[in-house]
Amino acid sequence: xxxxPTPAFRLRQDYAGQDGHPPKGGAQNQIxxxxxxxxxxxxxxxxxxxxxxxxxxxxxxxxxxxxxxxxKHAGAGLIAEVLGETRLEVSELFFEQAxxxxxxxxxxxHRQVLDDWFTRMRKEVAPSGHFHLHNRGVLEIMPWLYFAxxxxxxxxxxxxxxxxxxxxxxxxxxxxxxVLDEALRNNPGDYRVYMEKGNLAVREGKYAExxxxxxxxxVLFRKTTGGDKEQLRIDLAEILTYRGLLYELxxxxxxxxxxxxxVTDMFPGxxxxxERMLELEKKLHAATPPEELLDAILLQRRVMCxxxxxxxxxx
Amino acid sequence: MxxxxxxxxxxxxxxxxxxxxxxxxxxxxxxxxALMTLNVFGLKSLVNHIKELGLLLVWIFGxxxxxxxxxxQLPQEEKSGTIFSLLAKPVGRAExxxxxxxxxxxxxxxxxxxxxxxxxxIVVARGGNFSPVLAAEAFLLQFCFxxxxxxxxxxxxxxxxxxxxxxxxxxxxxxxxxLLPQAPQWSAxxxxxxxxxxxxxxYALPHLEIFxxxxxxxxxxxxxxxxxxxxxxxxxxxxxxxxxxxxxxAYRNKKFSRDIL
Numbered sequence: 001x002x003x004x005p006t007p008a009f010r011l012r013q014d015y016a017g018q019d020g021h022p023p024k025g026g027a028q029n030q031i032x033x034x035x036x037x038x039x040x041x042x043x044x045x046x047x048x049x050x051x052x053x054x055x056x057x058x059x060x061x062x063x064x065x066x067x068x069x070x071x072k073h074a075g076a077g078l079i080a081e082v083l084g085e086t087r088l089e090v091s092e093l094f095f096e097q098a099x100x101x102x103x104x105x106x107x108x109x110h111r112q113v114l115d116d117w118f119t120r121m122r123k124e125v126a127p128s129g130h131f132h133l134h135n136r137g138v139l140e141i142m143p144w145l146y147f148a149x150x151x152x153x154x155x156x157x158x159x160x161x162x163x164x165x166x167x168x169x170x171x172x173x174x175x176x177x178x179v180l181d182e183a184l185r186n187n188p189g190d191y192r193v194y195m196e197k198g199n200l201a202v203r204e205g206k207y208a209e210x211x212x213x214x215x216x217x218x219v220l221f222r223k224t225t226g227g228d229k230e231q232l233r234i235d236l237a238e239i240l241t242y243r244g245l246l247y248e249l250x251x252x253x254x255x256x257x258x259x260x261x262x263v264t265d266m267f268p269g270x271x272x273x274x275e276r277m278l279e280l281e282k283k284l285h286a287a288t289p290p291e292e293l294l295d296a297i298l299l300q301r302r303v304m305c306x307x308x309x310x311x312x313x314x315x
Numbered sequence: 316m317x318x319x320x321x322x323x324x325x326x327x328x329x330x331x332x333x334x335x336x337x338x339x340x341x342x343x344x345x346x347x348x349a350l351m352t353l354n355v356f357g358l359k360s361l362v363n364h365i366k367e368l369g370l371l372l373v374w375i376f377g378x379x380x381x382x383x384x385x386x387x388q389l390p391q392e393e394k395s396g397t398i399f400s401l402l403a404k405p406v407g408r409a410e411x412x413x414x415x416x417x418x419x420x421x422x423x424x425x426x427x428x429x430x431x432x433x434x435x436x437i438v439v440a441r442g443g444n445f446s447p448v449l450a451a452e453a454f455l456l457q458f459c460f461x462x463x464x465x466x467x468x469x470x471x472x473x474x475x476x477x478x479x480x481x482x483x484x485x486x487x488x489x490x491x492x493x494l495l496p497q498a499p500q501w502s503a504x505x506x507x508x509x510x511x512x513x514x515x516x517x518y519a520l521p522h523l524e525i526f527x528x529x530x531x532x533x534x535x536x537x538x539x540x541x542x543x544x545x546x547x548x549x550x551x552x553x554x555x556x557x558x559x560x561x562x563x564x565a566y567r568n569k570k571f572s573r574d575i576l
Binding site: 126142 | 353355358362363364367496499500502517522524527528530531533534539540543546547550
């Protein structure tokens with residue numbers, strides 16, 4: 001059987017005698033022949049060339065990574081580096097899993113096309129119905145929100161939802177604040193983080209702090225381009241309403257009324273807000289104290305969050 | 316019966332010698348340790364994600380083990396030439412197939428049982444628990460699933476190379492598990508022959524998703540009704556028997572040649 005001799009085999013042959021054994025006759029005979037010397041020199045040349053190329057590639061990589069736009073991604077973490085753009089989908093999947101956990105594993109409602117044995121068995125095996133986790137049980141969604149946020153640090157919704165439930169059902173505003181700080185580090189220009197921080201501050205009764213956050217949210221909102229237009233309108237209305245109530249607390253009913261007018265221009269159906277605006281414009285104060293209204297809004301927001309989830313699932 | 320058991324015992328010995336199982340156990344433990352050390356927004360004693368990911372891993376590892384063990388049995392015997400000495404003994408090909416299936420499915424089933432025990436230990440250590448009745452039901456159904464999968468692996472390996480059989484079994488079972496439940500929804504948007512073909516595929520392929528009780532276990536739902544449990548087990552037995560029968564039909568007249576070894 002013929003085999004193709006490898007370079008290493010050829011080298012061994014060069015060092016060996018005709019019969020394949022080392023040649024007898026002392027050190028002089030062990031000096032490699034001329035072709036072997038040339039081959040060795042060639043290898044050294046290749047090695048040097050590889051080293052030089054490697055050094056050049058390393059230098060180029062260092063140079064490129066010094067560019068600010070690439071440094072921005074450097075902090076995205078190992079998951080982001082490994083998954084690339086896929087992380088956006090992965091993050092969404094984790095977020096959906098959080099939703100599933102919130103509904104105790106009962107999946108989305110689908111109209112049954114077939115009513116065969118397999119469909120019936122699937123229905124028996126898989127949990128179905130409409131349930132929510134309550135109290136501290138809600139915390140079980142946190143790992144999935146954590147995974148969603150770490151798969152895509154720009155998934156602001158994952159952070160804000162986590163902060164909302166941590167501050168509410170879990171009674172851990174300190175942890176919620178930590179989550180929002182992390183969100184802010186990863187998304188310094190996103191108004192939603194400031195909006196949630198403002199909500200958290202209102203919940204804790206830190207109204208001055210809340211005003212600062214809502215002001216920042218309002219400024220960043222103006223710079224926001226793209227996104228769901230309807231959601232943007234709803235968010236702006238929320239920022240303006242909160243800020244209006246905080247203006248009332250600060251003793252500035254005129255600015256509060258201006259904010260409410262902006263909201264009612266966007267949503268003419270908000271009659272109670274319209275009444276409040278008129279009251280402020282006429283009497284400079286409203287019958288319901290702003291603190292009471294802030295509490296009511298926070299409570300309503302909690303209910304609406306759960307309801308919105310259900311509406312999205314049924315869609 | 317004794318011959319079948321001896322063949323099953325050989326499957327066990329061969330698999331334990333290959334050390335695949337130990338690797339899977341170590342991987343599972345490593346994953347659980349990593350999961351337990353995870354700091355989720357500073358919260359402690361969260362357990363549902365461990366249940367969910369743990370059960371997912373138990374399923375994946377069980378799946379991997381079953382396909383790997385079952386699909387390589389017959390091709391390996393043929394490749395090493397031991398099939399000649401095996402069939403020279405008074406062993407029928409049906410007995411050979413059943414012995415191989417028994418060995419592969421019992422080994423994968425027992426390994427899965429140990430995976431469940433490890434997972435339960437981790438969950439209990441984190442302050443959670445599993446409903447014992449539901450856990451027993453889930454394991455029983457997963458064991459049925461393993462039986463069906465092992466029979467499918469043997470069926471493909473009766474006429475294919477080991478790697479090809481393993482790949483085809485894996486692809487078909489994953490597709491059946493993930494895509495088949497969606498088929499009725501897709502068929503609603505089709506009409507004519509396309510709908511008929513899709514529905515034919517839907518009814519022809521094994522419905523492996525009905526053996527999956529993971530969600531019930533994770534979210535502490537009530538146990539499955541006995542009637543449903545029995546029906547699903549009966550379906551599993553039927554599918555296993557059908558696949559083994561087809562495997563026997565494919566294998567009974569197969570000719571082996573020493574030249575190709």
